[in-house]
Amino acid sequence: MTRTSEWTPESVDAALSLVDGPLTVLAALQAVQEQVGHVPDEAIPVIAARCNASRADVYGVLTFYSDLRTSSAAETQVRVCLGEACQSVGARELHQSATRLASPQVDVGHVYCLGNCALGPSAEVDGRVVGRVTPGRLASIVGESAG
Numbered sequence: 001m002t003r004t005s006e007w008t009p010e011s012v013d014a015a016l017s018l019v020d021g022p023l024t025v026l027a028a029l030q031a032v033q034e035q036v037g038h039v040p041d042e043a044i045p046v047i048a049a050r051c052n053a054s055r056a057d058v059y060g061v062l063t064f065y066s067d068l069r070t071s072s073a074a075e076t077q078v079r080v081c082l083g084e085a086c087q088s089v090g091a092r093e094l095h096q097s098a099t100r101l102a103s104p105q106v107d108v109g110h111v112y113c114l115g116n117c118a119l120g121p122s123a124e125v126d127g128r129v130v131g132r133v134t135p136g137r138l139a140s141i142v143g144e145s146a147g
């Protein structure tokens with residue numbers, strides 16, 4: 001699917017028309033994010049109408065899943081794992097240092113398990129999972145990714 005940088009009612013409709021199978025609220029939100037890059041507020045009533053759901057239902061699903069965004073994503077996405085295995089080997093401190101890397105070009109968030117528990121602390125940079133991450137190594141990876 002080709003991502004557009006700006007949303008229009010047509011881009012929301014186009015995204016929804018590409019959903020395979022039943023049009024659930026989650027599938028609709030994922031399709032719009034894939035098409036537009038995020039889920040704009042204006043898409044909520046469109047999705048609600050198409051999914052025969054209330055706006056509150058759509059908003060509830062949108063805000064429940066941390067992978068769904070309501071604004072444009074930064075160029076580089078960083079997520080530090082705060083699952084228990086990673087916390088036991090310093091993930092809280094890693095996340096703390098990672099927040100200093102945040103900028104308009106770099107989003108820093110967290111996730112609870114990347115499936116890389118044996119190599120914690122783990123992080124994900126632009127979809128690539130890395131293990132045994134130190135603050136310095138994370139800064140270096142983010143620098144390579146953003147630069």
Ligand code: FES
Pocket residue numbers: 081082083084085086087112113114115116117118120122
């Ligand atoms: S707890 Fe961090 S990867 Fe599983």
